[in-house]
Amino acid sequence: MADHLKTFFDARLVERLAASLHAAAPSFPRAAFVREAAKGLEGHELMDRARHIAGALHRALPGDYPEAVEVLLRSLGPRAEVTEGGAMASFFYLPHTMYVAEHGLEHFEPSMRAQHALTQRFTAEFSIRPYLERHTARTLARLREWTEDPSEHVRRLVSEGTRTRLPWASRLREFQKDPTPVLALLERLKDDPALYVRRSVANNLNDIGKDHPALLVQVATRWMKGATPEREWLVRHALRSAIKRGEPAALAVVGARGRWRGCVSGRRTRASMCGGWGRRGRARACRGPRGCASSRRTPRRCSRCWSG
Numbered sequence: 001m002a003d004h005l006k007t008f009f010d011a012r013l014v015e016r017l018a019a020s021l022h023a024a025a026p027s028f029p030r031a032a033f034v035r036e037a038a039k040g041l042e043g044h045e046l047m048d049r050a051r052h053i054a055g056a057l058h059r060a061l062p063g064d065y066p067e068a069v070e071v072l073l074r075s076l077g078p079r080a081e082v083t084e085g086g087a088m089a090s091f092f093y094l095p096h097t098m099y100v101a102e103h104g105l106e107h108f109e110p111s112m113r114a115q116h117a118l119t120q121r122f123t124a125e126f127s128i129r130p131y132l133e134r135h136t137a138r139t140l141a142r143l144r145e146w147t148e149d150p151s152e153h154v155r156r157l158v159s160e161g162t163r164t165r166l167p168w169a170s171r172l173r174e175f176q177k178d179p180t181p182v183l184a185l186l187e188r189l190k191d192d193p194a195l196y197v198r199r200s201v202a203n204n205l206n207d208i209g210k211d212h213p214a215l216l217v218q219v220a221t222r223w224m225k226g227a228t229p230e231r232e233w234l235v236r237h238a239l240r241s242a243i244k245r246g247e248p249a250a251l252a253v254v255g256a257r258g259r260w261r262g263c264v265s266g267r268r269t270r271a272s273m274c275g276g277w278g279r280r281g282r283a284r285a286c287r288g289p290r291g292c293a294s295s296r297r298t299p300r301r302c303s304r305c306w307s308g
């Protein structure tokens with residue numbers, strides 16, 4: 001992991017965190033927290049630094065969890081404006097989410113309030129996962145409500161937090177076995193007005209397809225019926241891994257017919273991969289070096305032509 005990402009959690013950040021908490025609760029033991037949280041940071045990588053700070057945070061906050069959450073909430077800065085691309089500054093709240101994930105499982109409502117607020121400043125996609133495992137029905141019900149939340153950050157959490165193969169996170173094994181509850185949430189988000197949310201839906205569906213390729217094709221086929229251009233893009237993006245694996249059923253969803261034609265780079269590849277299908281095909285021609293990787297009939301990179 002890049003050094004600049006790791007060293008984001010340094011003594012200066014600990015001072016800033018202590019200042020925000022002390023402003024929210026004057027009784028917060030600022031000096032003691034700084035001493036403990038800053039000690040030994042240099043020996044850790046990014047996630048371990050955040051866990052180290054979260055541990056010090058736990059010992060400095062009130063022992064009563066609901067009271068501690070109120071302090072955290074009062075200490076938060078303004079909601080994030082950036083969506084796609086993100087900003088390193090938002091990692092400031094990673095220890096907050098770790099604290100909620102580890103210490104809030106017996107306090108469902110305060111923890112949901114905290115995650116609703118934190119995901120609008122950073123992301124709660126990691127901290128929501130223990131709740132999906134411990135309080136499955138209640139958490140799914142809350143996420144269903146959040147599919148209609150005014151904040152696109154909250155709506156994205158519904159999809160990103162339920163990804164079975166979320167990077168940097170442990171897998172949601174029960175949903176890997178049966179993704180039906182996740183699909184019910186994605187169904188409510190597939191036409192979300194925010195690309196930020198729709199991209200997450202596509203990534204979630206792509207994850208599901210790695211364990212259930214036939215189910216992915218079934219959902220993709222249904223979603224393509226009467227689809228808007230925005231939903232078409234979502235479906236193509238969700239199918240990208242299956243397309244790269246050359247799965248015939250996935251190719252058929254985007255209009256593959258098994259025909260071969262020369263792409264504009266002069267190499268041979270499937271017509272379906274270098275344009276010529278559907279309403280958007282002609283705008284997706286392969287562009288040489290970024291397209292077909294070889295003369296073999298196994299297009300490696302042409303999927304980028306249609307996945308955007």
